[in-house]
Amino acid sequence: MNGFHVEHFTVRHREADRRGDLRLAGWFDFLQEAAANHAARLGVGLEMLQKNGMIWVLSKLKLEMERSPRISEKITVETYPNGFRRLHAARQFRIVGEAGDEIGRASSRWLLLGLPRLRPLKLESLPVELPDNSGRPDYFALEEKLPARGLTPELQVPVRYSMEDVNGHLNNAEYAGLIQDFAAMKRGGSPVFRSVELHYLAAVREPDVLSVGGEFTGNRLFVEGSGKSGQTSFTALAELA
Template sequence: MYEIKERVRYSEVRENGKMGLLGIVNLLQDCSTFHSHDVGMSIERVLELKRAWLLSAWDIQVFAFPALYEEITVGTSPHLFRGIFAYRNFWIKNKDGEYLVKADSEWFCIDTEKGRPQKITEELVEPFGKPQDVLHLPPLQRKITFPEGWQAGQDFPVPREYLDTNHHMNNARYIALSEELLFQSSGRPAFSFSEENKKESMEPFGIRAEYLKAYTLGDSIFPRIAIEEDRKVVAFYNQNKELCCHVEIRKIPKM
């Protein structure tokens, strides 16, 4: 298990004074990057071993948005290694220890020389210690179905600022774009499921993302948008009509 203390910065909040989905997902990704670095398995070290980790799926639960000045704890814990896949829990807690965000994620290991998936070796994961299932979340469901009724969004090229160190569009950007595209389509926040509630007050909601093919510089983004009663889905295609990612924002049933 690994945790870092943070404070919500002005540069991370939106016009309502709270962090958006881009900021939340960036915090989670940064936490795992720091964890890997601090145990001696930084991005650079893994590349020396001719390996890389690529994200294939997110399952995120958002209970509240971190607010400007708020003191938070961001944490992560690998909880399962199996074949080519690794699974990581993530969380964000407030200063009272209450969960603002819980998440699970699926990653896979690739051989950077051969460009194909590679079984995880002990050398890659031993520095992280024994896997810990901190959150005890249900098994991650990777496959996202796309509704038949959808509308096409405006296509646009991948900006250079969207790229990460793998020269791919950063995974957090797909989720942030989905939030914006859904707002543009409906005039309501992506996480709002009530016709009466068009403001940014919220009930807990979930986000799932399924990554299939990475955008790179020179690609164009062709989004498709679908809105149902309890979920909203954005599909991202490239100029070759290849599906790159599905993002689903869904209502969490009340217990």
């Protein structure tokens, strides 16, 4: 069983911001793509999940970036699962630039849910055993919670069909894009991020509308969003350069 996975990507024009750097959503997209492909290799990917009435959902992820790769740059994502934290499966990521320099690291937590009620399942419910990488390190300690602050919404984002993922929910990377959008709206220009920790709390789907609010404290940005029901969908804490 291969407990370590390497995947290569090239930054495309549509994944870059005004400066030509990889957008925040692009970072998240590459990480979740590598995770999904590794899960498939391990026998716990989309096909197996659909047969068994299960889905993986990303619960939280913290990413730190040394720099952003540029258009046409080839990057490598190294990833491995490394054990369980209660109901969460832990997964780590290391991102390497074309010159061989480490440009980012990330730690994440994933939940296994049963369909159709989306109840958390024990990871022992999986029909195959995941590799024991418990000796490999966590890159970051993630916050237990990032509580919502009840901030006044300043950005209204209709959820469209094209923004949803294979599970029929707003794609994980879209939330990262909202954080970048909010920072650009408040600070102007093209914001440069050094880190972001994103907690996914409740799924939304079209035709819902996300109401997004946030606040800066120096270069630290807190962002939260909720759907029409008022239930908090996500919270995030980011640091800008």
